[in-house]
Amino acid sequence: MNFDIDPADVAFREEVRAFLRESLPADIAERNKRGFHFLRDDMREWTKILNRKGWSGPNWPSEWGGPGWSPVRQFIFEDECFMAGAPWIDTAGFKMIGPVIMSFGSEEMKREFGPRILNGDVFWGQGFSEPNAGSDLGSLTTRAVREGDEYVINGRKIWTSYVESADVIFMLVKTDPEAKQRGISMLLVDKNAPGITIRPIIDIGEGYSLNEVFFDDVRTPVKYLVGEEGKGWSYAKHLLDLERAFSAEWPRNKRNLEQLRAMAGRARAGGERLIDSPGFAARLAQLDVDLQALEWLTLRALYERKGGNTLPVGSLLKVRGSELLQKIGEMQVEALGDYGAYFYDDPHATPAGDMNWPPGPDYAPGVVADYMYRRATTVYGGANEVQRTIIARSFLEL
Amino acid sequence: MDFQLTQEQQMLKDSARRFLEDNCAFEARGSVIGNGGFDVGHWNTFAELGWLGMSLPEEYGGLGGSAIETALLMEEFGRVLCIEPYWAVAVLAAQTIVASGDQDKAGSILPALVAGEACPVVAHGEPDARGMLSYVTTSAVPAGPGNWTLKGNKSMVIGGNVADRFIVSARTSGAPSDQTGITLFLVDRSVPGVKLHDVRLIDNRWCADIDLADVQVAEADVLGTVGGGYAALDTGHAHATVGLCAEAVGVMEKALWITRDYLKTRKQFGVTLSSFQALQHRMSEMLIELELSRGMVHKALSTMNASPEVRQLALSAAKVHVGRSGKFVCGQSIQLHGGIGVTEEYVIGHHFKRMTTIEYALGSSHFHLEQLAAMERKRVA
Ligand SMILES: Cc1cc2nc3c(=O)[nH]c(=O)nc-3n(C[C@H](O)[C@H](O)[C@H](O)COP(=O)(O)OP(=O)(O)OC[C@H]3O[C@@H](n4cnc5c(N)ncnc54)[C@H](O)[C@@H]3O)c2cc1C
Ligand SMILES: Cc1cc2nc3c(=O)[nH]c(=O)nc-3n(C[C@H](O)[C@H](O)[C@H](O)COP(=O)(O)OP(=O)(O)OC[C@H]3O[C@@H](n4cnc5c(N)ncnc54)[C@H](O)[C@@H]3O)c2cc1C
Numbered sequence: 001m002n003f004d005i006d007p008a009d010v011a012f013r014e015e016v017r018a019f020l021r022e023s024l025p026a027d028i029a030e031r032n033k034r035g036f037h038f039l040r041d042d043m044r045e046w047t048k049i050l051n052r053k054g055w056s057g058p059n060w061p062s063e064w065g066g067p068g069w070s071p072v073r074q075f076i077f078e079d080e081c082f083m084a085g086a087p088w089i090d091t092a093g094f095k096m097i098g099p100v101i102m103s104f105g106s107e108e109m110k111r112e113f114g115p116r117i118l119n120g121d122v123f124w125g126q127g128f129s130e131p132n133a134g135s136d137l138g139s140l141t142t143r144a145v146r147e148g149d150e151y152v153i154n155g156r157k158i159w160t161s162y163v164e165s166a167d168v169i170f171m172l173v174k175t176d177p178e179a180k181q182r183g184i185s186m187l188l189v190d191k192n193a194p195g196i197t198i199r200p201i202i203d204i205g206e207g208y209s210l211n212e213v214f215f216d217d218v219r220t221p222v223k224y225l226v227g228e229e230g231k232g233w234s235y236a237k238h239l240l241d242l243e244r245a246f247s248a249e250w251p252r253n254k255r256n257l258e259q260l261r262a263m264a265g266r267a268r269a270g271g272e273r274l275i276d277s278p279g280f281a282a283r284l285a286q287l288d289v290d291l292q293a294l295e296w297l298t299l300r301a302l303y304e305r306k307g308g309n310t311l312p313v314g315s316l317l318k319v320r321g322s323e324l325l326q327k328i329g330e331m332q333v334e335a336l337g338d339y340g341a342y343f344y345d346d347p348h349a350t351p352a353g354d355m356n357w358p359p360g361p362d363y364a365p366g367v368v369a370d371y372m373y374r375r376a377t378t379v380y381g382g383a384n385e386v387q388r389t390i391i392a393r394s395f396l397e398l
Numbered sequence: 399m400d401f402q403l404t405q406e407q408q409m410l411k412d413s414a415r416r417f418l419e420d421n422c423a424f425e426a427r428g429s430v431i432g433n434g435g436f437d438v439g440h441w442n443t444f445a446e447l448g449w450l451g452m453s454l455p456e457e458y459g460g461l462g463g464s465a466i467e468t469a470l471l472m473e474e475f476g477r478v479l480c481i482e483p484y485w486a487v488a489v490l491a492a493q494t495i496v497a498s499g500d501q502d503k504a505g506s507i508l509p510a511l512v513a514g515e516a517c518p519v520v521a522h523g524e525p526d527a528r529g530m531l532s533y534v535t536t537s538a539v540p541a542g543p544g545n546w547t548l549k550g551n552k553s554m555v556i557g558g559n560v561a562d563r564f565i566v567s568a569r570t571s572g573a574p575s576d577q578t579g580i581t582l583f584l585v586d587r588s589v590p591g592v593k594l595h596d597v598r599l600i601d602n603r604w605c606a607d608i609d610l611a612d613v614q615v616a617e618a619d620v621l622g623t624v625g626g627g628y629a630a631l632d633t634g635h636a637h638a639t640v641g642l643c644a645e646a647v648g649v650m651e652k653a654l655w656i657t658r659d660y661l662k663t664r665k666q667f668g669v670t671l672s673s674f675q676a677l678q679h680r681m682s683e684m685l686i687e688l689e690l691s692r693g694m695v696h697k698a699l700s701t702m703n704a705s706p707e708v709r710q711l712a713l714s715a716a717k718v719h720v721g722r723s724g725k726f727v728c729g730q731s732i733q734l735h736g737g738i739g740v741t742e743e744y745v746i747g748h749h750f751k752r753m754t755t756i757e758y759a760l761g762s763s764h765f766h767l768e769q770l771a772a773m774e775r776k777r778v779a
Contacts, residue, residue, distance in 0.1 A: 129737070132665070134666060134736050134737060135666045135667070135736065136666040136667045136668075139666075139667075139668075158737070159737045201741055201743070202741065202742040202743070203740050203741060203742060204740050204741065204742055204747035204748075204750070204751065206742060210737075210741070268525075268526040269526060269527075269528040269529075269530070269765075270526065270527065270528060270530040270533050270575060271526065271533070271574055271575060277764075277768065279764060279767065279768050279771065280764065283764075326729075330725070333754065333758070334758065334762055334764060336758075337525060337526075337528050337758065338523060338525055338528075338553045338554040338758070339525070339553075340754070340755075340758050341554060341599045341600055341601070341605075341754075341755040341758060341759070342554075342597050342598075342599060342600070343597070343598045343599060343600050358595070358597040358607070359553070359595060359597075359607050360525075368600055368754075372600070372740075372747070372750075372751070373740070375729065375732045375733075375739070375740050375747070375750065376737070376740045378733055379732075379733065379736050379737060379739070379740070380737070383733070383736060384733075385674070385676050385677070388676070389676075
């Protein structure tokens with residue numbers, strides 16, 4: 001073992017910082033530091049800026065057109081971007097369907113989508129979950145029937161994040177209703193295809209990013225079948241593994257903790273700063289300990305990825321990372337005092353971009369909205385209970 | 399000791415549950431929220447049923463009940479997530495007025511309150527107080543004989559958007575955290591210099607932030623004695639705290655049963671969710687936390703006539719426990735529902751939101767734990 005940091009990686013961090021100082025538009029950074037849902041336009045613009053620099057797709061190897069960074073550089077890059085307030089690049093495109101297309105898709109599919117993902121020209125909705133197939137994805141019932149060179153899709157998906165501003169939906173469908181998991185295929189569908197109806201679902205932060213999507217005789221060309229028919233389940237598992245490797249949400253946890261520190265230094269209680277309360281400071285310190293543990297397990301996971309580790313580290317990180325996000329959020333709300341109960345509208349959701357906010361400190365808007373929305377972190381990407389079962393079965397062999 | 403309800407108490411509980419489930423259920427809240435959390439019809443019914451005077455002395459038109467009756471009602475309000483400002487008016491304001499010892503003012507306001515005609519609320523909270531009851535920076539400066547000028551800001555005055563008058567705490571002497579030197583003033587909502595800023599809260603109740611810019615008040619507007627407001631606030635808040643904790647028990651309990659029912663019907667992996675032992679144990683923990691919190695409410699109720707110190711320790715302990723249990727029970731209720739739990743349309747997330755606002759009202763569990771920790775230091779020293 002050797003835990004020395006490569007000086008070249010230190011220099012890389014500086015390079016990323018300098019780039020962010022020059023290239024990240026201030027208004028985008030300001031919006032993204034708030035807890036409200038991000039704007040797709042910000043994400044698009046930022047992806048284009050990154051692509052001009054050759055840094056789009058930080059987790060993509062160079063043969064796919066990415067920068068081909070080592071795991072630790074990907075980690076540094078995400079960390080710096082997030083701390084600076086850069087938008088997430090499209091997780092669905094870069095970390096889920098992109099790698100699946102590049103690994104299993106046809107040459108035509110790679111050519112069609114690879115460059116468009118890198119340039120932020122195509123955004124994705126992930127159509128996996130259904131009303132009766134959430135944790136138990138294998139029991140999905142949306143049907144796709146082949147008719148000539150098209151598939152005809154009927155069914156219903158739910159919880160499809162950001163599909164309202166997506167261009168393409170990648171979805172799991174039943175192509176063989178008899179076989180359970182072998183009968184599942186992965187299809188790409190134009191979001192604007194006739195027969196698609198989208199019903200918005202508002203979350204308890206009163207934000208909008210969730211949807212129910214109805215498919216009524218929706219047609220998609222057979223060339224949009226990903227890989228082989230009936231293999232959708234194994235592609236989905238591949239993709240969910242990729243998703244979970246990042247599910248500690250280390251950068252988000254780190255930034256939220258930083259924000260909490262800033263609040264604790266400014267908020268006052270009974271005449272003293274919140275941070276001067278020993279109890280509050282001790283709980284903050286405890287969160288920092290949790291964060292450090294998460295950082296080092298994430299780093300280990302990234303390094304060991306190449307060697308193919310057996311520890312179900314994605315599940316471990318998912319469980320603790322999501323819990324930490326909720327705990328930090330809880331202390332942020334606490335730091336707001338009375339203003340933690342006030343409803344703040346998302347100013348960016350209004351055309352003027354400006355609202356008559358209720359009174360309170362400038363850092364208040366968005367905190368509670370995010371805290372509420374993040375109740376879902378322990379549910380989405382596979383509920384934590386399911387992750388624990390995976391850990392018990394796959395590693396402890398219970 | 400007897401944990402059984404009396405016949406009257408049982409009747410109160412039953413009739414409250416019936417009325418609230420029929421009229422104030424979650425599904426029916428939409429228009430009430432739009433009206434600033436207030437429905438005149440509901441309020442009149444509360445008055446007719448005697449709820450507004452349930453725990454007030456008979457001499458003021460009340461029914462002579464105690465904090466126990468308040469707690470019984472508040473628990474029922476909690477179950478349906480009632481957003482009407484019952485707690486702010488009929489508990490906090492009413493009990494503060496009684497405790498002020500100002501019989502003239504109590505005699506003129508409380509019968510009207512009981513009848514649903516007067517709607518006073520306490521404007522005491524300030525952003526930096528965070529549960530410290532003695533923390534008041536709003537000032538009352540003498541302005542000629544018998545007159546005062548009020549200046550300051552009050553935050554999160556629950557029901558302030560519909561109140562007809564405010565019981566404003568202001569400092570007539572001393573430093574921000576002193577218990578002495580706090581005076582209560584009755585201030586009409588229409589008095590010049592009172593600026594109200596209505597705010598909807600995340601749990602869909604409404605409050606007002608109040609700017610007091612050189613508000614002129616007279617000697618006749620003092621509630622109780624000059625400089626002697628703390629004791630009244632303390633007793634008013636004691637009733638309000640135990641009421642809030644009882645409400646929390648109602649919020650938790652309903653969340654628990656909604657979740658139990660959901661687990662018994664929702665199927666994944668070919669079986670109902672209720673068949674997973676991981677979830678059965680979670681539900682058991684939720685029930686344990688809920689019932690321990692109820693125990694803390696009982697304990698707090700038992701100290702309502704004890705000395706303020708003894709009472710405060712029990713209330714702080716109750717607030718700490720309820721804060722922890724509430725977060726756990728309502729948070730896990732969302733978790734066990736999965737995606738549907740985080741939707742605004744569905745009820746369970748609103749139990750979590752109400753618990754969140756209860757947790758930070760009248761001092762967070764952290765604040766109250768620190769009070770208890772200070773007590774521990776004294777015990778050991
Ligand atoms: C904010 C958000 C965004 C989402 N985005 C997307 C998206 O873009 N695309 C998409 O396809 N899906 C998305 N989802 C769906 C998400 O993956 C599912 O919500 C999740 O898999 C859980 O399914 P469910 O909601 O049906 O809950 P259920 O499967 O009904 O489970 C309910 C609860 O029961 C428990 N449970 C379930 N199974 C077990 C078990 N075997 N053992 C023990 N306990 C169990 C868990 O506590 C779980 O939370 C999103 C969900 C949310 C909340
Ligand atoms: C100090 C001590 C004094 C005792 N005194 C007496 C005595 O006076 N008289 C007497 O008759 N017995 C006595 N016992 C025995 C005691 O009742 C048993 O140890 C106990 O019932 C557990 O049985 P077990 O040890 O066989 O553990 P097991 O039944 O093998 O259980 C082992 C562990 O598995 C888990 N487990 C078991 N069942 C389940 C389940 N269904 N679901 C989930 N988890 C489960 C629990 O974590 C449990 O601790 C004593 C034990 C101890 C340690």
